Amino acid sequence: MFENWNKDVTVFLKTEVNKTVQWEKLIFSRCFFRHIRSSEYDEKSRICGESYIVRIPCKSAPKITQGCIAVLGNIPDVIENGASGNDIFSKYGKDAFKVGTISDNTDFFKPHIRIGN
Numbered sequence: 001m002f003e004n005w006n007k008d009v010t011v012f013l014k015t016e017v018n019k020t021v022q023w024e025k026l027i028f029s030r031c032f033f034r035h036i037r038s039s040e041y042d043e044k045s046r047i048c049g050e051s052y053i054v055r056i057p058c059k060s061a062p063k064i065t066q067g068c069i070a071v072l073g074n075i076p077d078v079i080e081n082g083a084s085g086n087d088i089f090s091k092y093g094k095d096a097f098k099v100g101t102i103s104d105n106t107d108f109f110k111p112h113i114r115i116g117n
Contacts, residue, residue: 002110007033008074009054011099011115012085014067023079028056032112033072035094052097055112061104064115068099 009031013024032055040047054070056062069085071077072095079085088096103114 002032005030005032005055005057005110007031007072009033009056010071010073010075010077011056011062011064012069012071012079012088013063014065014069014085020082021084022081023083023085025078026062027074028058029074031056035072050094050097050117052115052117054115055105056115057110057112059106059111061102061106061113064099064102064113066100066102068115069096070099070115071096 009028011026011028013026015022015024032053034053036051038049038051052070069088071088071092075092077088077091079088097117099115099117101116105112105114
């Protein structure tokens with residue numbers, strides 16, 4: 001049943017301690033990952049957009065917040081404390097995004113947290 005929940009996802013948790021950004025790396029298995037490109041047209045031009053949906057199975061929500069970084073796959077990289085994390089986007093391109101939305105769906109039939117851009 002949920003055969004498309006078959007991806008590994010690396011999430012870099014972003015926190016700030018004494019005005020210094022700190023990163024913690026978590027790796028999740030059996031996740032759903034979807035990257036959608038879209039475009040619309042207005043009167044003068046085409047507007048392109050991208051959206052990401054990731055569903056991470058869990059019974060209690062991990063401390064993922066806005067500004068964290070999610071990457072498709074179990075990646076070996078780390079983000080040094082104090083760094084912006086932008087190197088991850090350069091390296092992984094469309095497989096990485098900055099978390100902008102979080103939904104706690106741990107009370108659903110298949111408990112999970114949903115994150116997106």
